[in-house]
Amino acid sequence: MVFYIIGIGLADEKDITLKGLEAVKKCREVFLESYTSKLQCSVSDLENFYNKKIKIADRELVEKKADEILKDNNCLLIIGDPMSATTHIDLYNRAKEKGLVVEVIHNASILTAVGIVGLELYKYGKTTSIPFHNENVKTPIDVIKMNLKNGLHTLVLLDLDPINNKFMTIGEAAEYLLKNKVKEINEETIAIGCAAIGSKKQIIKAGKLSELKKFEVKEFPQCIIIPGKLHFVEEEMIEKWR
Numbered sequence: 316m317v318f319y320i321i322g323i324g325l326a327d328e329k330d331i332t333l334k335g336l337e338a339v340k341k342c343r344e345v346f347l348e349s350y351t352s353k354l355q356c357s358v359s360d361l362e363n364f365y366n367k368k369i370k371i372a373d374r375e376l377v378e379k380k381a382d383e384i385l386k387d388n389n390c391l392l393i394i395g396d397p398m399s400a401t402t403h404i405d406l407y408n409r410a411k412e413k414g415l416v417v418e419v420i421h422n423a424s425i426l427t428a429v430g431i432v433g434l435e436l437y438k439y440g441k442t443t444s445i446p447f448h449n450e451n452v453k454t455p456i457d458v459i460k461m462n463l464k465n466g467l468h469t470l471v472l473l474d475l476d477p478i479n480n481k482f483m484t485i486g487e488a489a490e491y492l493l494k495n496k497v498k499e500i501n502e503e504t505i506a507i508g509c510a511a512i513g514s515k516k517q518i519i520k521a522g523k524l525s526e527l528k529k530f531e532v533k534e535f536p537q538c539i540i541i542p543g544k545l546h547f548v549e550e551e552m553i554e555k556w557r
């Protein structure tokens with residue numbers, strides 16, 4: 316009685332691990348969690364490569380009707396890594412309660428792939444995210460301030476609604492940060508915008524928040540990094556993205 320939770324990586328159908336692919340091939344029903352991130356390929360690209368039919372699992376199915384998914388020899392595919400950024404611990408626990416053996420197959424996550432910008436992963440503080448409806452939301456500002464105080468970098472995730480093809484942009488994130496500006500986070504603050512990391516279309520752009528506010532790029536998903544205290548090697552890397 317095995318249930319698989321499989322990370323399928325960040326970019327396209329070929330990012331699944333060999334272990335993940337072998338599990339998918341032997342599964343009875345294959346579900347794709349479709350609401351917390353986005354790949355650079357279509358569901359039919361996945362179906363053709365895996366040679367399996369895929370059922371889309373929206374938030375309602377995963378969170379409220381999980382019994383339809385949690386069956387012997389089924390799997391749930393998660394974009395990125397299943398236990399990173401958005402954890403699927405709840406589903407893991409529910410599968411266990413049902414007496415299923417749960418096999419988690421890991422993959423790359425945005426939490427590790429941001430290493431590409433050249434800021435040391437060890438020196439990131441708490442991750443935060445900016446929601447679409449952020450009029451009275453101050454948590455991301457508080458988190459960045461706290462990280463800056465401790466000399467740590469901040470990864471800021473940006474809201475998304477893949478089912479309705481809606482994604483927050485680097486420009487909108489910069490705008491939010493400037494609208495709520497504080498002494499430590501202002502027009503002159505250097506940030507790094509990232510889009511579609513891990514894919515051939517990936518874009519990395521460093522600049523002042525006042526510059527990133529005007530930065531437009533059509534690849535999604537996107538995130539932004541606010542650097543903390545920089546080692547000179549990190550400084551040199553940031554210059555490369557300007």
Ligand SMILES: C[S@@+](CC[C@H](N)C(=O)[O-])C[C@H]1O[C@@H](n2cnc3c(N)ncnc32)[C@H](O)[C@@H]1O
Nearest residue numbers: 395396399400424425472473511512536537538
């Ligand atoms: C909830 S996290 C997804 C976590 C996923 N399980 C993982 O391990 O990567 C989704 C957010 O991460 C960021 N993100 C995910 N993939 C990304 C990518 N390839 N490039 C840039 N940002 C990305 C975006 O801000 C997006 O809204």
